[in-house]
Amino acid sequence: MDTNSTTQHTPSQPTNLINCQTCRMSNLCLPLAIDAQELYKLDELIRHSNPLQPRETIFSSGTPFTSIYAVRSGSVKSFFIDPDNHEQITGFYLPGEIFGWDGIAEDQYQTTAIALETSSVCEIPYDKLEQLSDTLPEIKRHVMKLISREINSDQQFIALLAGFSAQQKLASLILSFSDRMARQKRSPTRLWLPMSRIEISNYLGLTIETVSRVFGRLHKNNILKVNKREVEILDKKRLENLTTTSGN
Amino acid sequence: MDTNSTTQHTPSQPTNLINCQTCRMSNLCLPLAIDAQELYKLDELIRHSNPLQPRETIFSSGTPFTSIYAVRSGSVKSFFIDPDNHEQITGFYLPGEIFGWDGIAEDQYQTTAIALETSSVCEIPYDKLEQLSDTLPEIKRHVMKLISREINSDQQFIALLAGFSAQQKLASLILSFSDRMARQKRSPTRLWLPMSRIEISNYLGLTIETVSRVFGRLHKNNILKVNKREVEILDKKRLENLTTTSGN
DNA sequence: AAATCGAACTGATCTAAATCAACTCGGGGT
DNA sequence: ACCCCGAGTTGATTTAGATCAGTTCGATTT
Numbered sequence: 001m002d003t004n005s006t007t008q009h010t011p012s013q014p015t016n017l018i019n020c021q022t023c024r025m026s027n028l029c030l031p032l033a034i035d036a037q038e039l040y041k042l043d044e045l046i047r048h049s050n051p052l053q054p055r056e057t058i059f060s061s062g063t064p065f066t067s068i069y070a071v072r073s074g075s076v077k078s079f080f081i082d083p084d085n086h087e088q089i090t091g092f093y094l095p096g097e098i099f100g101w102d103g104i105a106e107d108q109y110q111t112t113a114i115a116l117e118t119s120s121v122c123e124i125p126y127d128k129l130e131q132l133s134d135t136l137p138e139i140k141r142h143v144m145k146l147i148s149r150e151i152n153s154d155q156q157f158i159a160l161l162a163g164f165s166a167q168q169k170l171a172s173l174i175l176s177f178s179d180r181m182a183r184q185k186r187s188p189t190r191l192w193l194p195m196s197r198i199e200i201s202n203y204l205g206l207t208i209e210t211v212s213r214v215f216g217r218l219h220k221n222n223i224l225k226v227n228k229r230e231v232e233i234l235d236k237k238r239l240e241n242l243t244t245t246s247g248n
Numbered sequence: 249m250d251t252n253s254t255t256q257h258t259p260s261q262p263t264n265l266i267n268c269q270t271c272r273m274s275n276l277c278l279p280l281a282i283d284a285q286e287l288y289k290l291d292e293l294i295r296h297s298n299p300l301q302p303r304e305t306i307f308s309s310g311t312p313f314t315s316i317y318a319v320r321s322g323s324v325k326s327f328f329i330d331p332d333n334h335e336q337i338t339g340f341y342l343p344g345e346i347f348g349w350d351g352i353a354e355d356q357y358q359t360t361a362i363a364l365e366t367s368s369v370c371e372i373p374y375d376k377l378e379q380l381s382d383t384l385p386e387i388k389r390h391v392m393k394l395i396s397r398e399i400n401s402d403q404q405f406i407a408l409l410a411g412f413s414a415q416q417k418l419a420s421l422i423l424s425f426s427d428r429m430a431r432q433k434r435s436p437t438r439l440w441l442p443m444s445r446i447e448i449s450n451y452l453g454l455t456i457e458t459v460s461r462v463f464g465r466l467h468k469n470n471i472l473k474v475n476k477r478e479v480e481i482l483d484k485k486r487l488e489n490l491t492t493t494s495g496n
Numbered sequence: 497a498a499a500t501c502g503a504a505c506t507g508a509t510c511t512a513a514a515t516c517a518a519c520t521c522g523g524g525g526t
Numbered sequence: 527a528c529c530c531c532g533a534g535t536t537g538a539t540t541t542a543g544a545t546c547a548g549t550t551c552g553a554t555t556t
Contacts (some may be wrong), residue, residue, distance in 0.1 A: 001254050022426075065548085069556080080404075080407050082407065082492075083492060084492045086411060087404070087410050087411055090403045090407065091403075092418035100394075101397070101399050102396060102399050102400050102403060102517085104392050104393055104395075104396035105393045105394075105396035105397040105399075105400055106400075110400050110403070110478040111403065128509090130388075130389075131344050134382075140378075141378075144352050144395075145352055145353045145393050146351055146353075147349075147352075147396070147399070148350060148351070148352035148353035148394075148395070150399055151349050151350050151353075151395070151398055151399055152353055152354075154399060154402035154403060155328070155338045155339075155350060155358070155359065155402060156328075157327050157406060158336070158338050158402065158405060158406060158409060159330065159338065161406060161409040161410055161453060162332075162336055162409055162451070162452070162453030163336050164281050164455060165336060165512075165513090166512075166513065172473070174551080177546095185251060189551070196533070196534090197534060197535095198533085199535070202410070202411075203385035203410070204410070205409060205410030205411060205513080206513075207513075207514055208533090208534075208535095209513085209514075209515080209516095209534095209535085210513055210514075211534095212534060212535055213535085213536080214277055214512090215534095215535095215536075216536080220435065222482070227523095228521095240422075244330075244331060244332045275543095357552065392505090413542075413543095414542075444503070444504090445503070445505095446503085447505060454544090455543075455544055455545080456504075456505095456542075457504095457505085457506085457543085457544075457546095458542085458544075459504095459541055459547080460504060460505055460506080461505085461506080463504095463505090463545090464505075464506080474503070476503080476551095477503095
């Protein structure tokens with residue numbers, strides 16, 4: 001609810017009033033070095049869509065790859081559906097973060113992406129981006145860094161899943177959200193989680209009961225204040241200690 | 249041992265005799281469409297190193313990013329060392345596969361990569377690759393697909409770690425190796441695993457005992473013939489069934 | 497050929513997290 | 527105001543996999 005109130009746009013607002021120049025998140029998804037002239041060019045190719053409803057699909061697994069997307073407000077999850085119809089969430093994306101890279105390899109998206117709440121996203125047609133990057137080396141280098149960053153965060157997450165306990169996983173997730181809130185210049189201590197317990201447990205490879213119990217324990221120990229999806233970090237130091245092997 | 253015997257080069261052989269034109273793996277790491285002229289240009293920038301000894305380091309976490317690498321023969325593992333000095337393997341790379349993309353984002357490698365056995369790798373200086381891709385759009389598009397493929401396989405692996413049992417994980421790993429052997433035109437049923445049980449268990453988020461027991465069970469059920477690092481797939485159908493949720 | 501050492505296997509026991517089962521809480525809808 | 531219904535919590539029990547404790551095997555050294 002309160003996560004997107006400050007960047008909310010009404011459907012009736014003309015889309016051309018929404019642009020990168022005025023976007024609060026552009027410092028995250030765009031190269032800092034880019035000059036005004038170049039920003040204008042980039043802005044021309046980006047489609048700023050109307051707000052998405054909660055659960056609305058941005059792209060589906062198996063459909064042709066056309067664009068990558070940046071979250072402008074709200075939040076997005078991406079996931080596989082494996083053959084036996086089991087959903088596996090592979091990422092949550094917050095304002096300023098970019099998703100959809102998985103479509104490039106096979107010319108079709110390998111995951112499905114949906115809005116977790118009322119959200120708006122910027123669609124960046126990939127062919128246009130390729131053209132633009134031919135003339136603007138800054139853009140090209142930034143794109144490479146963004147993709148590499150996705151690889152890094154996926155691999156960090158692999159390390160988390162393979163080696164960490166339920167408590168370490170959940171503490172890491174909360175701290176990750178906290179950091180990403182800070183980058184958005186929003187409170188890093190008072191968080192509102194846009195996803196359900198089912199989605200958290202799926203993402204972390206746990207059950208809802210375990211997630212609920214770990215939240216309960218962290219609450220009891222005065223590390224977090226947890227009330228449904230509202231989480232307040234009371235003791236960041238101790239929370240960080242919990243993410244290390246020694247810290248428990 | 250036998251995994252790299254056919255592509256072994258002696259240290260005394262001049263490196264300029266090793267090139268992409270004659271590489272058995274070039275159809276995997278290079279675009280199929282590339283013409284002879286272009287291949288020649290690409291070949292000029294690639295450094296074909298002398299064979300690496302088992303355990304020899306290719307690059308280390310934290311050192312400046314200069315190049316990406318393709319496995320020519322042998323095999324490579326990449327891994328993090330987290331603050332509490334615990335190693336977490338993030339990938340195994342076989343001939344024709346490319347690694348090192350994680351260095352782009354921060355201009356330094358985030359992982360360490362070492363040879364698992366006597367191996368040779370092709371070093372591709374990233375700045376040269378960028379220059380070349382400016383003039384050869386085919387190369388540029390291929391590079392993007394390769395990176396995207398790394399994202400896809402990382403995300404597939406996330407799904408494996410988060411949702412699968414020990415048996416499903418191990419069955420998936422064996423089948424992955426089998427597929428990758430087939431791509432190399434090598435036997436997809438008689439495998440020699442280049443990594444130890446410790447490395448397998450670390451990668452899959454299990455213990456060595458569990459890996460050993462699951463191998464034992466698959467052996468007893470006549471699905472695999474397992475003897476240390478030699479694995480023969482006896483019943484591929486049943487092995488595939490084990491990777492689905494329904495299949496057990 | 498005996499001694500050493502590391503990798504892998506196997507058995508016994510333990511435990512973190514899964515599973516099964518209520519129960520609470522807070523909206524909507526009628 | 528009442529009934530639902532889905533989300534989340536909490537408790538009891540079970541279990542897959544971890545941990546602890548040897549044992550086996552083969553390669554290397556002496």
